[in-house]
Amino acid sequence: MNGKLRTVVLTHLCAIVLAASGCARSGDDATVRLALQTEPTTLDPAYSVDFSSGRMASLIHSNLVAFDPDARVISDLARSWEILDGGRRYVFHLGGARFSTGRSVTASDVVYSVRRLLDPETVSPRWWLLKPLKGAAAFHGGASWDDESARAIDDSTVVMRLEYPVAHFLGLLAMPAAGIVCREEVERLGKGYGRAPCGSGPWSLSAWREGDEILLVPNPGYSGRRTALAGLSFRIIPEQMTQIAEFEVGSLDVLEVPRAELEHWRAAGTPLLWREELRVVDIGFNTTKPPFSDPRVRRALNRAVDVDKIIAHVLFGAGTRSRGVVPPSLRLPPAPAERYPYDPAAAKALLAEAGFPNGFSMEIWQRENPEAGRVLESVQGYLADVGVTAKLVTREWGAFKEAIDRGTPDAFFIDWIADYPDAENFLAPLFSSSNIGGGGNRTGYRNARVDSILDAAATCLDDAKRGGLYRTAEGIVYEDAPWLFLWFPEKYEVVSPRLTGYRIPLIFNGQRFLDVGV
Amino acid sequence: MRTFIAKRLLLLVPILFGVATLTFILMYVVPGDPVRALAGERYDEETLERMRTELGLDRPLAVQYVVFLGRLARFDLGRSFVTRRPVAEAIRERFPRTLVLALSAMCLAIVGGIAIGTVAAWGRRPVVSRILMTFSLVGVSMPVFWLGLLLIYLFAIKLRVLPPSGYGGGSIRNLILPALTLSFASMATIARVTRSGVLDALGEDYVRTARAKGLGERIVLGKHVLRNALIPVITIAGADFGSYLSGSVLTESVFGWPGLGRFVVQAILKRDFPVIQGAVLFMAVLFILVNLAVDLSYGAIDPRIRPEGGKR
Numbered sequence A: 001m002n003g004k005l006r007t008v009v010l011t012h013l014c015a016i017v018l019a020a021s022g023c024a025r026s027g028d029d030a031t032v033r034l035a036l037q038t039e040p041t042t043l044d045p046a047y048s049v050d051f052s053s054g055r056m057a058s059l060i061h062s063n064l065v066a067f068d069p070d071a072r073v074i075s076d077l078a079r080s081w082e083i084l085d086g087g088r089r090y091v092f093h094l095g096g097a098r099f100s101t102g103r104s105v106t107a108s109d110v111v112y113s114v115r116r117l118l119d120p121e122t123v124s125p126r127w128w129l130l131k132p133l134k135g136a137a138a139f140h141g142g143a144s145w146d147d148e149s150a151r152a153i154d155d156s157t158v159v160m161r162l163e164y165p166v167a168h169f170l171g172l173l174a175m176p177a178a179g180i181v182c183r184e185e186v187e188r189l190g191k192g193y194g195r196a197p198c199g200s201g202p203w204s205l206s207a208w209r210e211g212d213e214i215l216l217v218p219n220p221g222y223s224g225r226r227t228a229l230a231g232l233s234f235r236i237i238p239e240q241m242t243q244i245a246e247f248e249v250g251s252l253d254v255l256e257v258p259r260a261e262l263e264h265w266r267a268a269g270t271p272l273l274w275r276e277e278l279r280v281v282d283i284g285f286n287t288t289k290p291p292f293s294d295p296r297v298r299r300a301l302n303r304a305v306d307v308d309k310i311i312a313h314v315l316f317g318a319g320t321r322s323r324g325v326v327p328p329s330l331r332l333p334p335a336p337a338e339r340y341p342y343d344p345a346a347a348k349a350l351l352a353e354a355g356f357p358n359g360f361s362m363e364i365w366q367r368e369n370p371e372a373g374r375v376l377e378s379v380q381g382y383l384a385d386v387g388v389t390a391k392l393v394t395r396e397w398g399a400f401k402e403a404i405d406r407g408t409p410d411a412f413f414i415d416w417i418a419d420y421p422d423a424e425n426f427l428a429p430l431f432s433s434s435n436i437g438g439g440g441n442r443t444g445y446r447n448a449r450v451d452s453i454l455d456a457a458a459t460c461l462d463d464a465k466r467g468g469l470y471r472t473a474e475g476i477v478y479e480d481a482p483w484l485f486l487w488f489p490e491k492y493e494v495v496s497p498r499l500t501g502y503r504i505p506l507i508f509n510g511q512r513f514l515d516v517g518v
Numbered sequence B: 001m002r003t004f005i006a007k008r009l010l011l012l013v014p015i016l017f018g019v020a021t022l023t024f025i026l027m028y029v030v031p032g033d034p035v036r037a038l039a040g041e042r043y044d045e046e047t048l049e050r051m052r053t054e055l056g057l058d059r060p061l062a063v064q065y066v067v068f069l070g071r072l073a074r075f076d077l078g079r080s081f082v083t084r085r086p087v088a089e090a091i092r093e094r095f096p097r098t099l100v101l102a103l104s105a106m107c108l109a110i111v112g113g114i115a116i117g118t119v120a121a122w123g124r125r126p127v128v129s130r131i132l133m134t135f136s137l138v139g140v141s142m143p144v145f146w147l148g149l150l151l152i153y154l155f156a157i158k159l160r161v162l163p164p165s166g167y168g169g170g171s172i173r174n175l176i177l178p179a180l181t182l183s184f185a186s187m188a189t190i191a192r193v194t195r196s197g198v199l200d201a202l203g204e205d206y207v208r209t210a211r212a213k214g215l216g217e218r219i220v221l222g223k224h225v226l227r228n229a230l231i232p233v234i235t236i237a238g239a240d241f242g243s244y245l246s247g248s249v250l251t252e253s254v255f256g257w258p259g260l261g262r263f264v265v266q267a268i269l270k271r272d273f274p275v276i277q278g279a280v281l282f283m284a285v286l287f288i289l290v291n292l293a294v295d296l297s298y299g300a301i302d303p304r305i306r307p308e309g310g311k312r
Helices: A003-020 A051-060 A107-118 A136-140 A169-173 A183-195 A240-248 A259-267 A295-304 A307-313 A344-353 A370-385 A397-406 A424-431 A448-458 A463-480 B002-029 B034-038 B045-055 B061-073 B087-122 B126-141 B144-158 B172-202 B205-212 B217-245 B249-254 B260-269 B273-301
Strands: A031-036 A065-067 A073-075 A078-084 A089-094 A150-154 A157-161 A203-209 A213-218 A231-236 A254-256 A273-276 A279-285 A319-321 A361-367 A389-395 A411-417 A483-495
Touching (some): A031 A254, A051 A203, A051 A213, A073 A078, A089 A107, A107 A136, A107 A150, A107 A157, A107 A183, A203 A231, A240 A254, A240 B144, A259 A483, A295 A344, A295 A370, A307 A319, A307 A483, A361 A370, A370 A411, A389 A397, A411 A424, A424 A448, A424 A463, A448 A463, B002 B061, B087 B217, B087 B249, B087 B260, B087 B273, B126 B172, B144 B249, B205 B217, B249 B260
Parallel strands (some): A031 A231, A361 A411
Antiparallel strands (some): A065 A073, A078 A089, A089 A157, A150 A157, A203 A213, A213 A231, A254 A483, A279 A483, A319 A483
16 A cells, blocks of 8 residues: 555544544433434424324423323313313313413413314314314304304313214314414414424424434423423434434434334343334225125135234234224223134135135235235235235325225225224224215225214213224124224333333323423 | 536526426326325315315416426425425525535545555555455445444444434534445445556556656556546546435435435425425536536546647
């Protein structure tokens, strides 16, 4: 190596070593360090439709009520509330919260936020969650605002009137989109509010370095319990393997363990936190398209796939076989009986009875996702055993959603995550004929009896009776098999030893880090 | 020379018009609805229509195209459908990070590649040459994703000398691993090309003449051999640099680097038309400018191929 060359190489090496020295991240401050796989698109409650945006918007904004980690409704801005007139009138009494600007939150802020979400000019995709309010649908359709919908009696009292009783109304009010916003900031910033939100939640936005990190600090005006933490840092790390590396070097305090890595962590003896998710995974059949319009074909395919084996080998046991639609933690006992045990011979017989003794060809659509690929290759193999040739079609999310909304695919691999912890949130959007298409029912399933039971359950305030109605509706759906029923997934996380009081929330916006310490 | 540069810069106008038109057409040919991507998982058709109106997607395609061109003529790249931020502002924020990464990777690739290639060709020890060329073969073949994870494992988890990922507020410590990963393939290619260029030049008459004149080996290598072997290296480095500037999606994803590549991929997945269109146009301008710089640098290295008026 000649001298010049040697000098250049040595200089580079020196630079690397010098730069690298003393690079261990400090892990001793009171900021909890977390990772987000996808960056929020906005922090404006009215437009928060994805998981990351909703979760962050809920940390920054208070709602009238909120979810705790077990997805129970707890008080937030509303110190207390009364449900009157057989569930048609709600009276909320506010506590003394302040926005991050320092101004007190008043009842008129609540009314403003409700009206803003419903206003057709806002064009919020989530306006439907306040649809049960009196005159809300008409206002959204262009009629004038009905003061009966939501009214401020005084600075600390809000009255809401509903068109009809809705048992899960408080759950709707705890959704991110029902967050209470600061009027003057919304009017000042317009569409820019999503980048500089002003809420009265436990945290306020300190910095948003796009693509890199979002930093939250405690909101001194928050009316609830004070946190002992200095802040929450959300690093945007798209790759799970990189997240694992960050956790291993102590730069992250919480890590969601990818299913493919579960065995490794279990073998290492690492204590894992575990929780069933409010999520269901299925392959939806296009019930409007032959041969899937015939329930016998759908039942046959349910018997053709050994789902338990897929859970054990592809999911490494991180799921429970679904016998129905509603996750076990929301379902009233007893669990439905197994109707579709793995039985390829019975599946073939059913197919022959339906007029397909030699099977048929079909397409199963999926969105880009490595786990979906592994699952569907297994399904493909099982279906081949009963003579059904399944072609897998992969599309990215936007194109996939457009296709399933239009009813193009024969079948599609998908999941459904709860917005609020209620059986209604699974059964009504997914199987009511009023929600066919973008409303959630992408199988095109229609059953008049299911529709009428769901309608009755939605307005029933007797919990036991309501649970029974949903169980009946779920039983009919299970029998009709518009899905190839797969599983209810489970989530596994590891936390750093310095963290105390952390629990995996049952619902995505149920962890506000108020009980977490370092 | 000035006329050459002016001509090339003037070419920007029709090229950008073509790129803008093609991008616009592609947006509407490729399946996927931006409004559905924005609306989440549960929505009604009426809201979708309102969103379409708000974003101007309900107008006839020809009108949308004219509006788009009109905006471009005013140097306005529009606002993101998703974040509602001006596209130009987002590019301004992301591009410097991509530029730093690209420049660092390119410096590493050029310095390392030329050094390895020269040592492999110049050295008289075939074992060293074979080791270096094996290294460069591995470099060319190894997927960036895999290499990035290996480097994270070695330097961050095992040796604990560098952070695994993140931008770190622009810290050089955070830059080292992504720059090294990104540079690897280019470094390997440059090493191979340099080696063959140096070997070819070593057999040329002018090198024999230089040696016969009694010039020292360093001068022969620097002035006669390397200078002649560098033209293909510049071509490769220029092309790679152009693509680095458009963002290196895999490297940026593995290292959580908030650059242009990840930004554009996110926009594509969300069908964020203004961002895709703005970013593609920006990248086209970059490519054209980098290629122009490469063409001009040929002349600086080898006067025989100066565009116009070069003196020999």
